[in-house]
Amino acid sequence: MRLLGEAGLLAQGRSGAGVDPQRIFQAAVDAAIDAGEVGIQFAVYKDEDLVVDVWGGVADRAAGRQVDRETLFNVFSVTKAITAVAVHIQAERGLVSYDAPIAQYWSEFAAHGKDRTTVRDGLSHRTGIPAMPEGVTPEQMADYDWMVNALANLEPVFEPGTTNAYHSYTWGWINSEVVVRTDPQRRPFRQFVDEEIAQPLGIRDLWMGLPPEDEPRVAxxxxxxxxxxxxxxxxxxxxxxxxxxxxxxxxxSIVRQAVIPGAGGIYNAISSARFFALLANEGQLDGVRLLSAERVRRCLEPRPDTDKLDVGRGTVTRVSNGGFWLEAPGVFGSGRILSHPGLGGSIGWADLDNRLAVSMCHNRHGVAYAEPLADALGQAFGVT
Known part of the structure; x- marks a missing residue:
């Protein structure tokens, strides 16, 4: 992994003029803080190189703790991108077929008419079970086995495979359990992500269940x-x-340390950007290939009716059959984009045409500060 030096790297924009992306993005951080952000990180990979790694603001006002490059953030649904890749790894190995019923791998999931619900339905938010179990508590949500059993027994509110309805939380367990059930070693999902994604890519802070000793680093x-x-x-x-x-x-703590595969990820921007660099480079990074280029490209295929209203969100949400968003607020670049936004505004994406991977993590919900990021991407890389 080639990291950005203290003096920054020169990148060639479309104009051909040398620019310093580190300086440009630090100015974007400063602009976001001036606009009301509390704490924020940006990281960008170009090809296989980390070319932007900047941060600013406050991680915890009460503790007087500033954001640094090691600060961790709740990224919510950005987590789904990791879980989707885990499913695709199993498909790459011939252990999962997208068109097979989920119940072929997870027999209990067949209950209440879900027997023909496919893995593709699961990835594309079409299983018909977007709602959480009635009365679920934080303690139950943090109990992976409890959640898996509860979801297997849910009755669909839509016929599976017919309706686009964003599954904010339930998506995670539906897809992670397919991975667990098809893993010959039957490893817990946390371990699978660590051993099959984070470690091979040299990523330290891609937490699906945070170790207790790292809690003080969370914003x-x-x-x-x-x-x-x-x-x-x-x-x-x-x-x-x-x-x-x-x-x-x-x-x-019980939620931070839990495996919540659709919303519980805790990362920093450099870790998230490195993960998305795998996708921007079509399945390989620094000589490590986790997915074939063809499989990554197939993730760009839109789900059925993706340009129509998603009833789970109440808006048009362009999602792919592979579990990624093809467009999202705050994502810049045209053409082949694989992204995932998270509740509150954190986001990560891969731009396959420009071989860019971008991550923004922050801790003030409701404001994503897209304008400074857009300006920086345009100045540094010619992306709009």
Whole structure:
């Protein structure tokens, strides 16, 4: 892994003029802080090189702790990109077929008419079970086995495979359990991610279940109550208020240390950007290949009716059959994009055409500061 030196690296923009992306993105961080951000990190890979690694602001006001490059952030649904890649690794190995019923690998999932629900349905938010189990508590959400059993027994609210309905939380366990059930070693999902994704790519801070000793590094979330969805809507039922994406819930040790494969990831920007660099480089990074280039390209295929309303979000949400967003607020670049945003505004994406991987992590919910990021990408890399 080639890291950015203290003096920064020169990158060639479309104009051909040498530019210093580190300086440009540090100015973007400063602009975000001036605009009201609390704490923020940006990281960018170009090809296989880390060319931007900047940060600023406050991780925890009460503790007087500043953000640094080691600060960790709750990234919520950015987590889904990792879980999706885990499924694709199993498919790459011939252990999973996208068109096979999930119940072929996880027999209990067949309950209540879900017997023909496919792995592809699971990846593309079409299983018909977007809502969390009734009355679920943070302690139950943090219990992986409890959640898997509860989801297997849910009755679909839509016929599986017919309706696009974003599964805010349930998506994670549906897909992670396919990985666990098809792993010849039957490793816990946390271990699979560490051994099959993080370690091969040389990523330290890609946590799916945070070690207790790393909790002091996590940024406090501010303004997180703005992320509570209207509980009368499908989105609200997918994120019930008692397990909403707030500091009160996701700041608890039991939740931070839990495996919540659709929303519980805790990363920093350099780790997230390095993961997305795997996708930007079509499945390989620094000589390590986890996915074939063809499989990565297939992840760009849109799910059925992706340009129509997603009833789980109440908006058009362009999602691929591979589990990634093809467009998202705050994502810049045209052409082949694989991305995933997270509740509160953190985001990561891979731009396959420009071989760019971008990550932004922050701790003030509700504001993503897209304009400084867009300006920086345009100045440094000619991306708009």
């Amino acid at each position: 406090h979330m501010y303004n997180s109550e703005t992320s509570i969805a209207d509980q009368s809507t499908a989105r609200g039922r997918s994120m019930p208020i008692q397990v909403a994406g707030t500091q009160d819930v996701f700041g608890r």
